[in-house]
Amino acid sequence: MTFLEKLEGATRTNDSLVCVGLDVDPGRIPRRLQDGPDPAFRFNRAIIDATKDLVCAYKPNFAFYGAMGLRGWEALIRTVEHVPEGIPVILDAKVGDIGNTAERYAHMAYCEVGADALTVNPYMGFDAVAPFLAYPDRCALLVCLTSNPGSADLQRLRVDARPLYRIVAEKAVTWNERGPCGLVVGATHADELKEVRGVASDLPLLIPGVGAQGGDIQAVAHHGTDAKGERAIVNVSRSVLYASGGDDFAEAARRETERLRAELNRHRKDKVQG
Numbered sequence: 058m059t060f061l062e063k064l065e066g067a068t069r070t071n072d073s074l075v076c077v078g079l080d081v082d083p084g085r086i087p088r089r090l091q092d093g094p095d096p097a098f099r100f101n102r103a104i105i106d107a108t109k110d111l112v113c114a115y116k117p118n119f120a121f122y123g124a125m126g127l128r129g130w131e132a133l134i135r136t137v138e139h140v141p142e143g144i145p146v147i148l149d150a151k152v153g154d155i156g157n158t159a160e161r162y163a164h165m166a167y168c169e170v171g172a173d174a175l176t177v178n179p180y181m182g183f184d185a186v187a188p189f190l191a192y193p194d195r196c197a198l199l200v201c202l203t204s205n206p207g208s209a210d211l212q213r214l215r216v217d218a219r220p221l222y223r224i225v226a227e228k229a230v231t232w233n234e235r236g237p238c239g240l241v242v243g244a245t246h247a248d249e250l251k252e253v254r255g256v257a258s259d260l261p262l263l264i265p266g267v268g269a270q271g272g273d274i275q276a277v278a279h280h281g282t283d284a285k286g287e288r289a290i291v292n293v294s295r296s297v298l299y300a301s302g303g304d305d306f307a308e309a310a311r312r313e314t315e316r317l318r319a320e321l322n323r324h325r326k327d328k329v330q331g
Contacts, residue, residue, distance in 0.1 A: 060173040060196040060237060063145040064261060068113040068287050070143065073318045074278070074325065076114040076263070077104065077310075078149070078294030079136060080121045085299055087306055097125065097132040100306075102139050104298060107307040111314045114290050115140050116263075119150040137171045145173040147263065147290070151200055153178030159188040167195050174198055176241055176263070179225055183232060190236020196261065197238055201225045201253060204243025204266030222249065226256040233260060241265070242281070244272025244291070251280035259283060265292040267317070274317070278324030286325040293317060 058066075068074065081097045090096040090103075105115065117136060122129035137146050148170055152162040166175040174196040177189050189197035202212050202222040212222045222242075229238045242253050244266035254262065264281050266272035274291075281289035293314075301309030 058143075059194040060145055061261065063143060063173055064113060064290070065287065067144045071110055071112060071318075072322060073111055073113045074282070074287075074289050074291045074321045075112050075314055075318050076116050076147070076290045076292040077108055077112050077297050077314065078265070078292050079104065079115055079117040080294045080298065081132075082121065083125065085302065087302065087304055089304055095128070095132055095135070097122070097129065098135045098139075101132070101136040103307040104310050105136075105139055105141075107311040108297070108314045109141050109144065111311070111318050112144065114145045114147055116147040116149050116290075116292050116294075118294075119148060133170060146171070147174040147176070147198065148172035149176045151176045151178050153181050153185055155181070156184050156188055159185050163188045163192065167192050174239070176200060179228065183228075186232060187235070190232065190238070193236060195237065197236070198241050198261070198263045199225060199229050199232075199238060201229070201240040202242050202246055202249050204245040204272065208243065208246075220249075223252065223256060226253045229260060230257050239263060244274075244277045244281075247273055247276035247280060250276065254280055254283070259288070261288045261290060263290045263292060265294075267291055267293055274320050275324045278321050279328045282325050282328065286329040289325075291317075291321060 079101050086096045086100045090099050122133040140146050148166045166172045177197045179186050179199045214221045229240050232238050239261035241263045242250050244264050262281050297310045297313045300313040
């Protein structure tokens with residue numbers, strides 16, 4: 058099953074655009090889990106079990122696991138293995154390097170970790186992206202316009218009268234003919250999100266920045282989805298993972314995910330019906 062098939066299936070089965078970012082912070086894991094083995098995995102397992110019927114994807118950020126050394130790597134592998142088969146996993150690592158190094162990154166993400174998609178920095182151009190496109194059942198999600206304030210330093214620079222992020226979107230459409238591509242566009246840039254969707258009408262968009270970062274949910278649902286109200290992967294991490302710091306963290310995560318799903322669905326259905 059390809060990434061897009063998984064994404065479409067999970068979106069429709071769970072009626073959801075919500076992607077839960079599994080960015081586990083060891084210092085915020087409830088104490089009762091810290092007293093036993095592999096607390097990061099057990100925390101993730103509880104979150105997955107509580108939300109697996111509410112999401113379209115999960116997105117572990119590699120930095121949170123790499124920072125824990127070998128035990129973090131093991132927790133990441135176990136976490137990916139625990140995700141139900143029909144739900145895609147996006148490894149967020151924003152990798153990008155020369156071809157032979159990119160090949161190793163792709164192998165790591167797709168073959169060792171078992172991810173269905175990987176975030177990729179396209180700054181070095183097509184030859185650095187091509188190794189990630191060699192897996193027809195996976196997807197390279199290219200960093201286009203991020204939600205952090207510093208995104209303006211480079212991503213908005215004008216090149217031939219167009220902002221750089223638009224050129225990245227245009228390249229992704231072209232490169233998608235060589236292998237599956239998508240784009241990463243922050244939820245805090247509503248107008249630009251609409252512009253990118255206009256360029257890349259059929260590509261999946263990973264949209265971080267809803268929740269703790271304050272992205273507008275209505276704008277995301279209207280501007281980030283395709284004509285069917287799909288192919289938008291709206292990532293939330295802290296607001297779900299740490300909805301409660303107590304023993305009820307999983308139940309609180311479920312409630313917050315349900316709330317976000319309902320709000321996104323209300324707005325995207327308005328778009329489709331309108």
